[in-house]
Amino acid sequence: MVNSTVSGNHTPGSAGGIQFLQATGTLRNVTITENLSDSDEDQIGTGGGIEIIQASDVRIVNSILAGNLRGALPNDCVGALNGLVSEGYNLIGSCSVAAQTGDLVGEDPLLGPLVPSGAFGSTHALLEGSPAIDAADPAACTDEDDVLLLEDQAGDARHQDGNGDGSAICDMGAIEFLPEPALLACRLAALLSLPLMRRLKSKARPQPAPSAAR
Numbered sequence: 001m002v003n004s005t006v007s008g009n010h011t012p013g014s015a016g017g018i019q020f021l022q023a024t025g026t027l028r029n030v031t032i033t034e035n036l037s038d039s040d041e042d043q044i045g046t047g048g049g050i051e052i053i054q055a056s057d058v059r060i061v062n063s064i065l066a067g068n069l070r071g072a073l074p075n076d077c078v079g080a081l082n083g084l085v086s087e088g089y090n091l092i093g094s095c096s097v098a099a100q101t102g103d104l105v106g107e108d109p110l111l112g113p114l115v116p117s118g119a120f121g122s123t124h125a126l127l128e129g130s131p132a133i134d135a136a137d138p139a140a141c142t143d144e145d146d147v148l149l150l151e152d153q154a155g156d157a158r159h160q161d162g163n164g165d166g167s168a169i170c171d172m173g174a175i176e177f178l179p180e181p182a183l184l185a186c187r188l189a190a191l192l193s194l195p196l197m198r199r200l201k202s203k204a205r206p207q208p209a210p211s212a213a214r
Contacts, residue, residue: 002028002143003153005123005174006049007114010036013044015051016068020083023052026059029141029149031124031173032076033067033111041071048075049095056083062136064109064173066093089137091172107131109173117154123175126162132172133162141170152176 006017016035038045049068052058068076077084077095086092089102091109099105110130117123126132141149141158149158153174161168162177171177 004030006032007034010039012040014046016048020052020056020058022054024057030063032065035068038071047078050077052079052084058084059087061087061140062089064091120154126177133177134169136170136172138170
């Protein structure tokens with residue numbers, strides 16, 4: 001799974017976000033947040049964000065796994081000893097995964113609300129000051145074929161200089177933080193494209209045949 005958001009799901013049972021059953025794979029630049037297990041709070045469901053069972057081998061890198069609940073309690077993963085392995089540069093909340101280089105454990109990711117991002121699904125923007133900004137491993141910002149990611153889930157360019165230090169580095173999670181100039185440029189480009197698209201559509205419409213003279 002690459003450049004994806006898993007959020008807003010809830011269940012009275014287990015695995016509020018994702019369940020891995022004898023599975024293998026890697027979560028790359030994924031945001032898993034605001035999912036809920038044990039929604040009826042009967043103490044049966046577990047794994048607010050991720051549940052891993054039966055000897056899976058799941059890797060996670062450059063991702064955000066935080067802000068998920070089991071009932072009213074923080075619970076981002078369960079069954080980590082069955083096969084959730086950090087490959088570093090993740091922001092992880094309440095989850096018993098052995099921290100690796102670049103991991104941020106127990107920090108608030110400072111995410112905006114879940115909002116639609118057009119054809120790209122719904123996403124959580126990184127807010128100003130988020131510790132996930134420019135905190136990923138640039139060498140690991142790749143897809144399943146290890147090809148460098150050029151865009152985030154919303155279609156914006158990867159490797160923005162989000163913290164203004166002069167270095168454009170990949171952010172953790174599915175979405176890049178857009179500094180104000182980049183955000184304005186994206187919005188301006190979108191606005192400028194609207195009249196052009198309307199003109200193109202207008203030209204493409206069939207014109208009525210001229211009426212015969214009486």
